Amino acid sequence: MTLYSKNFTTNVSIPLYISLEDAFPKENHSMFRIILVEAGTGILKINNRSFVFMAPSIFCLNEKDIIELEKECDLKAQVIYFDPTIINSSFTLEKVYSINAKNCDKFTNIQDIFYLDPFIYRTEQISPYFEIGPMIFKRISKLYRALYEQTNPCTSEYWVCRSRSLFLEILFLIQYIYTNFEADDRLQLPTAANDLNDVILYLHTNYQNKITIEELTKAFHINRTTLSEKFRASTGMSIKDYLIKLRIKLSAVMLRDTLLPISEIMYRTGFNEASHFSRTFKKYMDCAPSDYRRDFYS
Numbered sequence: 001m002t003l004y005s006k007n008f009t010t011n012v013s014i015p016l017y018i019s020l021e022d023a024f025p026k027e028n029h030s031m032f033r034i035i036l037v038e039a040g041t042g043i044l045k046i047n048n049r050s051f052v053f054m055a056p057s058i059f060c061l062n063e064k065d066i067i068e069l070e071k072e073c074d075l076k077a078q079v080i081y082f083d084p085t086i087i088n089s090s091f092t093l094e095k096v097y098s099i100n101a102k103n104c105d106k107f108t109n110i111q112d113i114f115y116l117d118p119f120i121y122r123t124e125q126i127s128p129y130f131e132i133g134p135m136i137f138k139r140i141s142k143l144y145r146a147l148y149e150q151t152n153p154c155t156s157e158y159w160v161c162r163s164r165s166l167f168l169e170i171l172f173l174i175q176y177i178y179t180n181f182e183a184d185d186r187l188q189l190p191t192a193a194n195d196l197n198d199v200i201l202y203l204h205t206n207y208q209n210k211i212t213i214e215e216l217t218k219a220f221h222i223n224r225t226t227l228s229e230k231f232r233a234s235t236g237m238s239i240k241d242y243l244i245k246l247r248i249k250l251s252a253v254m255l256r257d258t259l260l261p262i263s264e265i266m267y268r269t270g271f272n273e274a275s276h277f278s279r280t281f282k283k284y285m286d287c288a289p290s291d292y293r294r295d296f297y298s
Contacts, residue, residue, distance in 0.1 A: 003029050003081045005151035005163065014160055015083035016167060018148050023077035024069040028061070030093070031081040032119050034170065035059040036144060038137075040075035041204040043197050044068070044129075050191060051129045054204050056137035058130045060118040060174060063093060065128065071197050073205045078144060086164060087171070088112040096120070115171040118178040130177050133257020143170050189245060190235040199231065203239075207246050208270045213239065247271065248284045255293045262289050 003017035015031070023035050024044065041054040045068040046061070053059075055076070061067065084091035088109060091099065097120060099113050122128065132140070147166040150159050192200050199220060203211065216239065217224050231239050251269040254260055263274065266289075271277035281289045 002031060002083060005154050007154040007159065009155075012154075012160060014086055014163060016086050016151070016163060017081045018078065018144065018151060019081070020078045020148065023079040024067060026066070026068065028063055028065070028067075029081055030063045031083055032063060032116075033059070033061040033065075034080040034082075034174065035061065036078050036080075036140060038076045038078065038141065040073055040077075041201055042072035042075050043070040043201060045070055046128055049127075050194075050197075051127065052189070052191075052200055052204055053129055054131075056132050056134065058132055058140070058174065058177070060128050060130070060178075062119045070194070071201050073201055078148075080144070080147070080167070080170070082167065084116060086167065087115055091116070115168070115175055118174055126178070130174075131253060132177060133253055135257050136173060136177065140170060140173055143173075189242065189249065190237065192231070193234040196231060196234055199227070199239075203243055203246060207243060207250065208268060210270070211243060243270075244280060245284065248281055251277075251281065251289065252285065252292065255289055256296050262293075265289070 002015055004013040005016050005018075006013035017031075023037075035058065037053060037055045037057045037059070039055045041052070044051050044053060044059070046059075047066055050070065084093065084096045090109060091112070096113075096116065099109065118130070119128075143166050147163060147170070150156065150163045150166065154160075154163075156162065199216060202216065202219065213224055213228065216222075217227055220227070228239065231242070235242060237245075247269045251265050251271075254265045254268070255262070258265075260268075266272075266274060266277040271280070278288050281287075281292070285292055287295065
């Protein structure tokens with residue numbers, strides 16, 4: 001069943017619906033989805049592939065994607081359901097997967113189909129999951145709120161036009177993220193076996209704090225040696241190395257997407273000493289934090 005936003009007085013409706021609750025239901029209503037993760041962390045299985053995610057981030061899902069929220073901690077998210085026909089009336093589910101720049105008969109269709117690339121095209125490097133920086137998150141959150149206000153209720157004179165324009169702006173920002181996304185092997189974290197999901201989630205939730213093996217063994221009632229061996233066997237790295245790589249990955253996002261002082265980024269990602277942070281960052285990224293920021297904006 002397709003979800004709609006509808007004015008029940010005029011019976012005017014559009015195939016677009018935003019929900020502030022239960023952003024990860026298994027039922028997709030045969031619609032595309034944009035899930036905006038606002039807070040917390042979790043593990044989401046998409047078509048039998050698990051993604052460890054944390055806020056702020058976005059999932060771009062099509063109507064064929066099967067999802068299951070395996071774990072979550074302090075999770076807050078909202079979801080937009082939409083049918084591709086809201087972008088272009090010719091983009092029905094029966095046709096949208098066969099449309100491309102080569103066979104489009106109108107220039108408008110060529111422009112519009114690019115909005116759907118993040119939802120349709122997947123590679124080993126490009127997945128349905130995109131981590132976003134604080135500035136883009138702030139803008140998309142504002143658009144989500146404005147879209148929700150336009151469609152709840154759908155009573156303003158120009159609610160259809162305004163809702164569609166707000167939605168297209170969200171898609172434009174997602175397309176920008178998708179187009180400029182570069183999978184950096186230096187920042188890729190390995191997946192882990194399902195029986196380590198709780199440990200992985202704990203690391204992603206508490207990375208800003210000091211975490212010790214003793215703390216993990218007490219929290220998960222497991223022997224130190226057993227935990228260390230299982231973690232390395234599953235991920236190919238030690239718990240300490242995984243945590244450091246996670247912290248470097250998050251600090252790189254903040255360096256790219258914010259103008260926060262490097263000292264603040266250091267503390268927010270669990271480092272307490274400037275020279276140690278700089279040395280560790282350079283080990284993984286081949287440059288100092290200040291050089292990484294400068295090179296990104298140059």
